[in-house]
Amino acid sequence: MDYALTRFTDEVRQAIAATGRVPAALIELTTPKANIPADLAFPTFRAAKALGLPPPQLAADLAAAIPRNETTLIGAVEASGPFLNFSMHPQRLASTVVSEIQARGAAYGHHADGQGRRVVVDYSAPNIARRMHVGHIRSTIIGQTLVNIFRALGYQVIGDNHLGDWGTQFGTVIAAIQRYGRPAAEGEAAMAQLEQLYARYNHELQAQTEQKEQAIVTGQPLPVFDPDLEAEARRWSLALEQGDPQARAIWQWCVDLTLAAAQRNYDRLGIVFDHAYGESFYEAMLPEVIAEALHSEAAYRDVDGSVVAELDKLPRFIIQRNDGGTVYMTRDIATVKFRLRAFDPAKIIYVVDGRQELHFRQLFAIVRAMGYARDVELVHIPFGIVTTPDGQPLSTRKGNMVYLESLLDEAVARARAVVEQKNPELAEAEKAAVAEAVGVGAVIYNDLYQDPRRNISLDWERMLATEGNSATYLQYSHARCCSILRRASEDGGVGPEAASLLLLTHPSETRLLKHLARLPEAVREAGDRYAPFVIAEWCYTTAREFGVFFEQCPVLKADPPALRAARLALVAATARALKNGLGLLGIAAPERM
RNA sequence: GGGGCUGUAGCUCAGUGGAUAGAGCAGCCGCCUUCUAAGCGGCCGGUCGUGCGUUCGAUCCGCACCAGCCCCGCCA
Numbered sequence: 001m002d003y004a005l006t007r008f009t010d011e012v013r014q015a016i017a018a019t020g021r022v023p024a025a026l027i028e029l030t031t032p033k034a035n036i037p038a039d040l041a042f043p044t045f046r047a048a049k050a051l052g053l054p055p056p057q058l059a060a061d062l063a064a065a066i067p068r069n070e071t072t073l074i075g076a077v078e079a080s081g082p083f084l085n086f087s088m089h090p091q092r093l094a095s096t097v098v099s100e101i102q103a104r105g106a107a108y109g110h111h112a113d114g115q116g117r118r119v120v121v122d123y124s125a126p127n128i129a130r131r132m133h134v135g136h137i138r139s140t141i142i143g144q145t146l147v148n149i150f151r152a153l154g155y156q157v158i159g160d161n162h163l164g165d166w167g168t169q170f171g172t173v174i175a176a177i178q179r180y181g182r183p184a185a186e187g188e189a190a191m192a193q194l195e196q197l198y199a200r201y202n203h204e205l206q207a208q209t210e211q212k213e214q215a216i217v218t219g220q221p222l223p224v225f226d227p228d229l230e231a232e233a234r235r236w237s238l239a240l241e242q243g244d245p246q247a248r249a250i251w252q253w254c255v256d257l258t259l260a261a262a263q264r265n266y267d268r269l270g271i272v273f274d275h276a277y278g279e280s281f282y283e284a285m286l287p288e289v290i291a292e293a294l295h296s297e298a299a300y301r302d303v304d305g306s307v308v309a310e311l312d313k314l315p316r317f318i319i320q321r322n323d324g325g326t327v328y329m330t331r332d333i334a335t336v337k338f339r340l341r342a343f344d345p346a347k348i349i350y351v352v353d354g355r356q357e358l359h360f361r362q363l364f365a366i367v368r369a370m371g372y373a374r375d376v377e378l379v380h381i382p383f384g385i386v387t388t389p390d391g392q393p394l395s396t397r398k399g400n401m402v403y404l405e406s407l408l409d410e411a412v413a414r415a416r417a418v419v420e421q422k423n424p425e426l427a428e429a430e431k432a433a434v435a436e437a438v439g440v441g442a443v444i445y446n447d448l449y450q451d452p453r454r455n456i457s458l459d460w461e462r463m464l465a466t467e468g469n470s471a472t473y474l475q476y477s478h479a480r481c482c483s484i485l486r487r488a489s490e491d492g493g494v495g496p497e498a499a500s501l502l503l504l505t506h507p508s509e510t511r512l513l514k515h516l517a518r519l520p521e522a523v524r525e526a527g528d529r530y531a532p533f534v535i536a537e538w539c540y541t542t543a544r545e546f547g548v549f550f551e552q553c554p555v556l557k558a559d560p561p562a563l564r565a566a567r568l569a570l571v572a573a574t575a576r577a578l579k580n581g582l583g584l585l586g587i588a589a590p591e592r593m
Numbered sequence: 594g595g596g597g598c599u600g601u602a603g604c605u606c607a608g609u610g611g612a613u614a615g616a617g618c619a620g621c622c623g624c625c626u627u628c629u630a631a632g633c634g635g636c637c638g639g640u641c642g643u644g645c646g647u648u649c650g651a652u653c654c655g656c657a658c659c660a661g662c663c664c665c666g667c668c669a
Contacts, residue, residue, distance in 0.1 A: 030610095030611070032611095032612075033608090033611095033612075033613090033614085033615080034615070035612085035613065035615090036612065036613095041611085041612085043610095043611055043612090043650095045611075045649060045650075046649090048649095049649075055649085080612075081612070082611085082612085082649095083611080083612065125669095127669080164669065166669095167668070167669060168667095168668070168669090169668075169669080279669090302666090304667090306666075306667060308666065308667095309666095310666095313595095314596090314665090315595085315596085315664090315665050315666075316665095316666055317665095317666055317667095318666045318667050319666095320667085321666095321667040322667065323667080325667080327666090327667070327668075327669085328668070328669050329669095354597080354598065354663070354664090355597095355663055355664060356664085356669085357596090357597055357598080357663085357664070358596075358597075358664055358665065359664090359669085361596095361597090382597090382598075384598085384599090384662090384663095385662090385663090391662095393662095418631075419631095422629090422631060423629085423631090438631090449605095449606080450605080450606055450607080451599095451606085451607090453598060453599075454598095454599075454605095454606080455599090455662080457605085459605090461618090462605070462617095462618075465617090465618075465631090466631040467617085467618085467631065467632085468616090468617040468618060469605090469606085469616070469617045469618085470617085470631090472631060473617095473631070473632090475631085476629080476631045476632080477631095477632090479629070479631090480628080480629055480631095480632085483628070483629055484628050484629090487628060488628085529609090533606095533607085537607065537616090540616085540617090541616090544616085547632060547633065548633070548634095550628080550629095550632075550633080551624095551632075551633045551634085552633090554627075554628065555628055556627095556628045557627070557628075571628090592629085593629085593631075
């Protein structure tokens with residue numbers, strides 16, 4: 001069954017066609033801007049040109065010729081210069097939209113577009129032996145929202161956390177643990193120690209490298225180190241790749257430690273994966289992948305023994321080092337191969353920062369050249385970096401890095417202070433729950449409210465703004481709806497069931513209803529554009545329209561009782577739809593705050 | 594040198610071929626004896642980076658240029 005807005009659009013198209021004056025192919029409809037008092041418009045320019053008429057005349061002729069039909073959602077039809085404007089009939093809209101929301105409930109806004117098709121979303125991808133920091137939060141949050149959106153579109157979505165659990169840096173981690181000892185602490189503190197060991201090892205290694213370089217410059221014999229840290233790291237890297245039990249045991253310890261720490265963040269953010277195959281998972285497939293790359297002539301063996309590819313005028317890249325080792329690209333090719341075989345997806349979506357754009361163009365080119373990915377759409381969703389409020393990049397080296405767990409803690413602590421000030425009478429447990437929802441919601445919204453390609457800043461003032469376009473405002477609007485509904489049920493009185501929705505004719509009621517009708521369209525657009533901010537904007541506009549309605553239309557004191565009931569039904573529908581929208585973004589909707 | 598992303602109000606952003614380019618924040622002014630003022634209304638604020646082109650019509654499409662950020666084989 002189609003949603004109200006889809007039906008309205010079809011009805012308008014049919015109404016124009018029914019006049020017999022415009023060929024169906026020339027009926028192109030647009031959504032007018034907000035300052036135009038109409039819901040759908042037919043700009044007649046092209047059709048008028050084809051028919052040899054001035055556009056305003058065609059528009060006027062059509063306005064007179066459109067058949068009236070009381071069973072459709074079409075209300076006023078007016079020519080406005082060269083435009084033919086259609087408005088939805090407020091009362092028929094009211095009963096249709098509110099009934100739809102009541103009937104579909106949590107599934108209002110969902111579609112069946114992706115029925116029977118699968119989508120893989122590759123997101124989060126924390127590095128093992130590292131704490132998650134703000135750099136990981138974007139992939140995690142945007143990725144989960146895309147998972148939610150594509151599920152709402154009816155796809156079977158497989159979320160895969162592509163752990164950074166492999167690669168040459170792991171040799172360094174193991175070598176560092178062997179040299180300095182295993183961290184004694186637990187949880188994130190142990191991770192911090194691991195990072196320090198890694199940095200300390202690299203620092204010492206750097207010193208050795210500089211001595212070697214100096215010797216070369218001055219022509220002196222190369223110094224001999226015991227141990228040679230670079231050789232040690234490479235040896236452990238190789239040992240790990242070859243399945244050495246000792247290397248493997250240390251590696252597994254790091255993986256377990258990292259995942260346990262990450263899980264706490266995932267739980268708070270509502271992140272749920274279907275799989276967490278790390279890069280290591282694909283190790284066994286790599287020789288086969290390299291052989292197939294060579295056999296398909298997507299890649300060739302260079303004179304120095306490395307295997308390289310040069311495709312589609314893209315820069316040359318390596319899939320096997322001249323020492324026989326593999327790289328990230330090799331594992332990514334294997335990952336595509338595995339996913340195609342295991343899931344047969346219609347799309348694979350990579351939520352990875354924009355600096356890796358070239359990498360993905362190369363990856364997509366080589367898997368096509370190898371004949372792997374014939375019927376799958378490969379999509380890279382690039383996103384910008386996280387900066388300080390004055391635009392400085394956050395980095396470990398600069399010492400201004402913010403770690404995910406402390407970011408969430410800080411946001412919740414700040415939210416807690418606001419709750420304490422705004423609503424001191426709440427019970428302790430509820431204060432804590434509201435603070436968690438508001439703080440975490442603010443962090444999530446900061447990542448989703450705009451185009452992912454833009455850089456975002458870690459600006460506490462804006463993130464935890466209690467006004468304007470913020471998660472808090474959206475949550476507050478939902479809580480206000482719930483407050484009205486709660487009071488209504490306490491009063492007894494007329495329940496939403498008895499509502500006569502035809503009474504909802506106030507302009508602010510109609511505006512709110514029209515906007516509620518747009519959620520299904522927003523979900524579809526968000527999926528088409530891989531753009532969670534489309535949902536965020538829908539939520540924001542919903543909150544604003546509700547805010548106006550709240551000021552202008554008393555609900556509990558509305559008279560007659562049937563109007564009160566109708567408004568209660570509208571408030572319930574608003575709460576439901578807003579909660580659905582926030583749910584897609586992964587933002588909690590408390591009933592009180 | 595090649596390539597990618599971004600450029601819209603003082604700041605942060607929507608606007609992906611149509612009508613008078615919209616929000617929030619900041620600034621100024623109003624509205625709480627009435628459902629949560631974490632709210633609502635008003636004012637102020639824009640050569641849509643620049644120039645050509647395509648089109649009946651361009652912030653939007655094409656080309657060139659300018660500015661900022663990012664990427665360009667043995668890291669991920």
